[in-house]
Amino acid sequence: MSEARVIELHYRLDPGTDRALETWVLPEVPVPESQPHDRMLDHLKALLFAWVARTSRSAMVARNLAVRWLEKHPQVGIDPDLCLVEPAPPRAEELESLCLWRRGHRAPRLCIEVVSRNHPYKDYGEVHERYAACGVEELWVLDPRRLGPKKLGGPAPLQIWRREPTGVFVRVHHGGGPARSEVLDAWVHPVSGASMRIADDKAGLSMWLTQEEAERAEKEVALAAREAERVQKEAALAAQEAERAEKEAERAEKEAERAQRLELERRVKELERRFK
Template structure:
């Protein structure tokens, strides 16, 4: 069933009074978060939002909101570190998201492995995202070198024949996110580790942050003005040289045979 068909079903059910739901669905976390996790998310979320704007396909990119995927059962919930809601415009206020109200599940989700409970993201998270219906899940472990059975990147995809399965693991610094259409790439190490978007066949070119794009635009503007100034100076020099040649030629003619 298409997304629009889902929405129509939900609207009809709501109008008919069939979805009176007394269930309490919390909207706030009561637990702390690793500061490294926070720094990674604070950089990456607006980058993904800008990336979709650059593609001409703006959409909502959220972070750390509760997403409930089974009505009347608030234990069926995830809180992705970063996620994308297809068909939802950016700027919408989302306190929590209930999939059954809209028929829309995230197309992409990223989890940064917790330093306190690393195996929660290895074992529990994939099953919950399978139930949620997400198309692609990327799990990043900034502390992957602390355990022999840990890995820097994991990528899960929803495949037609196999369902929601892990399709890639790697310890290199980057991984391609198919839903995003670009690479996720680690910059820095240890407490300085951050995630960036990258483009190119091998993810060799970083997609700029808003600050970097602004600096680049200013530098390009300065370079353009400098080139314009240099071109004007060169043109004036050519005019001066031509005027000197004309004056010299006129003087030579004035000193020729028959001159008074």
């Protein structure tokens, strides 16, 4: 059996090339998304929202936000399925596009693309070139449903691209998981079904939770604590009842002994009177 080949990919592109101007034009209408695609991204977005909240970061999490980097050609850009921008740009809640030539607008630190059935070639063939061009720090290409074309190296459940200090965009992971995200200081875990999870550790023992999941888990813990307290109180009451019953039995036994002794004394006295 021949050994598997490992191919290391590096990208360094000029973001203002003719190719970019001709083929990297943002779509005028949103591309339809399947329900599995939508659910997965909603869950990942919720995980990132929870991470931003619990780490008190000044960051924005957005879906399908247009990222533009050429002021003279604003139609050129990319709209990641999901992105993390840190620090958050001014008036982030009202932002329609991230324009990197504007003050306070920076390239996303993390972008996530989920391979779709309708456009698998895009996510395997050239999407990383756009992210290399616009300055993204880290890119995940997720293909949990194994939709990627074989001729482009697919299907791979998880690809991670990362920008090196030299500016080169390097694919550092291609295959299954888990794989480490330097931006999040966490691990990406493909799981059964069309999904991905994020964990603090490689073993996946400390999975991230959405705020809703964390609140539900907190309520379940509180409910379990109340149930344990109820059981403990019932056990204490049962112990008290058992102790009371034991004391009552002892009292009844002593009362019976006393009654028996009195009866015996009465008979003895009666016999003594007869024989006087």
